[in-house]
Structures are given as C-alpha cells and as structure tokens.
Amino acid sequence: MGINTGTKSIDKGEIVVVEEVTIKNLISGNWVTSTSGKTDKSINPANTNEIVGHFQLSGEEDLENAVQSAAEAQKLWRKETGAARGAILFKAADILESRIEEIATTMTREMGKTLPEAKGETARGVAILRYYAGEGMRKTGDVIPSTDPDAFMFTTRRPLGVVGVITPWNFPVAIPVWKMAPALVYGNAVILKPASEAAITAYKVMECLMEAGFPKGVINFITGSGSIIGQGLSDHPLVDGITFTGSDGVGQRVGQAVLSRGGKYQLEMGGKNPVIVAEDADLDLAVDATISGGLKSTGQKCTATSRVIVDQKVYDAFKDKLVGKVSELKVGNGLETGSWMGPSVSASQLDTVLSYIEKGKTEGATLLYGGDRLEEKELAKGYYVSPAIFDDVDSSMSIAQEEIFGPVLALIKVDGLEEALEVANDSKFGLSASIFTSNITKMMTFIDDMDAGLIRVNAESAGVELQAPFGGMKQSSSHSREQGTAAIEFFTELKTVFIKGS
Numbered sequence: 001m002g003i004n005t006g007t008k009s010i011d012k013g014e015i016v017v018v019e020e021v022t023i024k025n026l027i028s029g030n031w032v033t034s035t036s037g038k039t040d041k042s043i044n045p046a047n048t049n050e051i052v053g054h055f056q057l058s059g060e061e062d063l064e065n066a067v068q069s070a071a072e073a074q075k076l077w078r079k080e081t082g083a084a085r086g087a088i089l090f091k092a093a094d095i096l097e098s099r100i101e102e103i104a105t106t107m108t109r110e111m112g113k114t115l116p117e118a119k120g121e122t123a124r125g126v127a128i129l130r131y132y133a134g135e136g137m138r139k140t141g142d143v144i145p146s147t148d149p150d151a152f153m154f155t156t157r158r159p160l161g162v163v164g165v166i167t168p169w170n171f172p173v174a175i176p177v178w179k180m181a182p183a184l185v186y187g188n189a190v191i192l193k194p195a196s197e198a199a200i201t202a203y204k205v206m207e208c209l210m211e212a213g214f215p216k217g218v219i220n221f222i223t224g225s226g227s228i229i230g231q232g233l234s235d236h237p238l239v240d241g242i243t244f245t246g247s248d249g250v251g252q253r254v255g256q257a258v259l260s261r262g263g264k265y266q267l268e269m270g271g272k273n274p275v276i277v278a279e280d281a282d283l284d285l286a287v288d289a290t291i292s293g294g295l296k297s298t299g300q301k302c303t304a305t306s307r308v309i310v311d312q313k314v315y316d317a318f319k320d321k322l323v324g325k326v327s328e329l330k331v332g333n334g335l336e337t338g339s340w341m342g343p344s345v346s347a348s349q350l351d352t353v354l355s356y357i358e359k360g361k362t363e364g365a366t367l368l369y370g371g372d373r374l375e376e377k378e379l380a381k382g383y384y385v386s387p388a389i390f391d392d393v394d395s396s397m398s399i400a401q402e403e404i405f406g407p408v409l410a411l412i413k414v415d416g417l418e419e420a421l422e423v424a425n426d427s428k429f430g431l432s433a434s435i436f437t438s439n440i441t442k443m444m445t446f447i448d449d450m451d452a453g454l455i456r457v458n459a460e461s462a463g464v465e466l467q468a469p470f471g472g473m474k475q476s477s478s479h480s481r482e483q484g485t486a487a488i489e490f491f492t493e494l495k496t497v498f499i500k501g502s
C-alpha cells in the first residue's frame with residue numbers, strides 16, 4: 001500500500017483533516033517516496049481548509065527509475081498473450097467496481113464534481129477496463145492477397161513499448177483508465193503522471209490495477225510538477241509514446257518535445273463547443289441539454305457546451321426558459337445531497353472564470369444571470385461561482401473564442417442555419433458540437449459541415465460513449481483519436497509481413 005495514514009477528523013485549528021493520506025510513487029512494483037522526500041498537498045475545492053492528501057514531489061532521478069523499470073518490464077509483458085493481459089484487466093475492473101463509492105467520494109473531495117457524477121465516472125472506468133480486457137482476444141491484423149501465388153501476406157501489430165500517460169484533473173479516473181487500459185492490453189508498459197490537482201484519486205486507480213496483479217514495472221505511477229515530470233517524460237528517449245490530455249498550450253509543448261526525438265504522441269486538448277438551436281428545435285430538450293452539457297461538472301469538461309447559437313425566431317423563448325431553469329440550480333458541496341453544481345477546481349481556475357466574466361462585460365456582452373463568486377456561509381470556504389449566462393455575445397468576443405473551463409454560457413443570436421454554422425465553425429477548436437432540430441436536412445448539413453470530431457444531434461455536446469472513437473479537429477487534438485476501436489492505432493504499430501516458402 002502506498003498510503004501512510006488513514007486517520008479520521010483531526011482538528012488542527014483551521015485545517016480539518018478528514019482522511020490525511022500521503023501517497024507514494026509506484027516504481028518497479030514498489031510504493032516508494034521521492035528521492036528528495038518532498039511532498040505537496042491536494043486540497044478540497046469545496047472547503048479549502050481540508051487537505052485530501054499529500055503526494056510526492058518527484059524529481060528527475062525518480063522519473064529515470066520509473067522509465068528504466070517500465071522499459072525492463074515491457075520486454076516480458078509484450079510476450080504475454082492478449083488473453084493473459086486481458087485477464088488482469090478484468091480483475092482490475094472488479095476491484096475498481098468494489099471501490100466505486102470510496103473512490104468517487106475521494107474524487108468529489110479532491111476536485112469538486114458532485115458525488116453522482118463522480119460515481120458515474122468511476123463506473124465508466126470499470127466499463128472501460130472490461131471493454132479493453134476483451135480486446136485481448138480480438139484480431140490484430142488482416143490478410144492481404146499477394147500478387148505472388150506462392151506467398152502469404154498479412155499485417156500484425158506490436159506494442160509501442162513504454163508509454164507515458166499525462167492526464168488532467170477533470171476526469172481523474174476515466175481518462176487515466178481509457179489511456180492505460182488499451183496501452184496495457186496491447187502489450188505496453190505505462191508510466192502515469194496524473195494532474196497534481198487530482199493525484200490522490202488517480203493513485204487509488206493505480207492501487208486497483210496493482211492489486212489485480214500486473215507484473216512489477218508494467219504499471220508505474222509518478223507524481224510531481226508537470227514541468228519536471230510531464231516534460232521529463234516527453235523528453236525521455238526511452239519513452240516510445242506519450243498520450244496526453246490537457247490544455248492546448250501544454251499539449252503543444254509536449255507534442256513538439258516528442259516529435260523532436262522521433263517519438264509518437266497523441267494530444268487531446270481544449271474545446272469551445274457550440275450547440276445550435278434551430279427554429280424547429282424542441283426548446284425544452286435544447287434548454288435541458290444546454291444546462292447539462294454546459295454546467296455539469298461546473299463547466300469543466302473538454303466537451304462542455306460554451307457557445308449557445310440560437311435562431312432569432314426562437315431566441316427570446318429559449319433565453320427565458322434557460323434563465324428560468326438555471327436560476328433553480330443549487331450550487332454547493334458535491335458531497336451533499338441536492339447539490340447540482342460544485343466548485344471550480346482551484347483558486348486559479350476560479351480566477352480564470354471570474355476574469356472571463358469581467359472580460360465579457362467589458363467587451364460589450366450583457367450578463368443576464370449569475371457570474372458571482374458565492375460566499376454565503378459554508379460556500380465562503382470553497383471556490384464557488386454561480387452559473388453565468390451572457391446575452392448579446394458576438395462571435396469575436398473572448399468569451400466566444402477562448403476556453404474558459406467554467407460555468408459560463410454565451411448566447412449568440414443568428415438568422416438561419418447557414419449563419420449558425422458559420423459562427424459554430426468560427427473557432428480554433430473543433431472537439432464536440434451539437435444541434436437541436438427536427439429537420440433532417442438541417443441535421444445532415446450540420447453533420448457534413450461542422451468542423452468537430454464529435455457530432456451530436458438532439459443531444460448535449462458533452463456525451464461520449466467509451467466504445468466509440470473520441471477526439472477533436474483543429475487545435476483540439478493532434479488529429480488522432482482515442483478510445484473504442486481507435487485506441488489500437490496509437491498503442492501499437494503495424495508490421496506488414498510477406499512470407500514465401502523456400
């Protein structure tokens with residue numbers, strides 16, 4: 001076990017420690033502290049007096065040990081059958097499933113999303129593990145007819161080797177799992193560098209994997225700053241591939257570092273996802289989906305709806321319904337029953353949200369609802385903001401162009417589908433997009449002309465199914481896809497084999 005303590009409710013004056021843990025790195029099958037012995041803390045954004053745990057502030061030496069451990073272990077791991085590798089993933093799924101309640105609670109305490117959302121995400125982690133466990137038994141190549149009558153030609157795949165996994169804090173269970181599970185089943189060794197904001201939750205996922213019985217060194221876990229450990233993984237010549245999810249600025253740096261040494265990389269980054277509400281939309285459905293897609297998880301999803309592009313014929317009716325329903329949402333601690341929306345993840349995220357709200361006003365949009373820091377009673381201890389709705393937004397404004405990663409909706413009025421699509425495509429991002437319409441021609445035009453990797457019709461922008469490929473266009477990704485049947489493309493390399501009898 002990598003946890004040091006598990007004590008309950010110690011009152012240290014201002015600081016309330018509900019369950020103080022110090023997690024360790026996992027290197028070569030052992031839970032170890034960093035060489036420097038330094039740690040940093042992860043706090044609860046709903047109550048900043050509460051420390052969720054401490055994680056190792058690792059350095060270059062720790063990283064080197066993790067990489068060497070993975071490189072050594074991968075040599076044997078790749079020789080295992082897919083079935084044997086899958087069997088361990090099935091076991092990991094059962095262990096994670098038995099800990100859903102506990103791990104979801106840690107997630108809510110550590111990064112703020114509501115408990116039902118955290119449970120849903122952890123259950124998704126279980127389903128992802130099972131999906132990829134089954135992959136161990138599926139085909140790995142094709143037979144291609146040769147022009148030589150005496151030859152046999154086929155493709156086969158081999159694992160990349162050592163994969164560095166760099167993940168964000170907003171899905172601290174699902175994202176590490178959807179990257180590590182395929183990497184492992186296809187025969188790679190992994191090194192996970194989780195986001196510091198949610199390191200304790202990610203650690204618990206590693207505990208489940210470790211208990212399932214991966215050979216030592218096949219799975220490694222190392223915490224610390226992004227600029228040292230994340231960058232170090234990206235630069236390391238023995239790390240054959242990097243799979244990254246996070247902001248576009250960091251992603252571009254990671255991609256350049258890996259490219260410059262001839263490695264393989266996959267980047268999933270930001271979004272500025274639009275929903276188009278056409279004149280013939282079911283407005284109640286569109287309002288509910290805008291709220292769910294835009295404000296669940298406090299708007300902190302890469303697929304969150306942030307631009308709401310509404311036909312002028314239904315604009316006022318839509319707007320009134322939206323404001324009415326948003327004003328009923330309860331903001332509060334995600335662990336409390338009845339809280340619909342929790343806090344922003346950190347002080348800096350809260351500052352970003354509040355500064356965009358100011359920018360929206362300065363640039364001439366009208367703040368219709370919310371956008372205030374909430375500081376009444378218990379809320380004063382956390383990073384809470386009320387969901388914001390802006391009216392009179394022009395597509396050129398910052399709040400319509402830049403990723404905010406908070407509960408901010410920008411309403412843009414358009415005349416007809418052509419203008420709606422023009423506005424929707426007026427973005428450097430292209431992750432997810434949705435339309436509400438009952439007209440099949442409009443649906444087909446949207447599917448064809450919208451620049452986004454995920455297209456959703458009469459459904460919120462933030463829905464993703466684990467068995468389907470996931471990824472964005474433009475600056476939302478490195479034009480690669482992950483999850484579902486797409487994962488094999490990144491985590492393996494094709495070999496074309498030509499055999500002729502002698």
Ligand code: NAP
Nearest residue numbers: 167168169194195196226230231246247250268269270302
């Ligand atoms: P972030 O700041 O880019 O961090 C992502 C990860 O990169 C963290 O583990 C971070 O470590 C690490 N990192 C930081 N600096 C690094 C460097 N110089 N080199 C290598 N790694 C480095 O993103 P975030 O704030 O955690 O997550 C929010 C962002 O993720 C949003 O932009 C969101 O759109 C995006 N996201 C995208 C998807 C998608 O699939 N497209 C899904 C979810 C989230 P530290 O935590 O230690 O800094």
Ligand code: MG
Nearest residue numbers: 042043110197
């Ligand atoms: Mg935290």
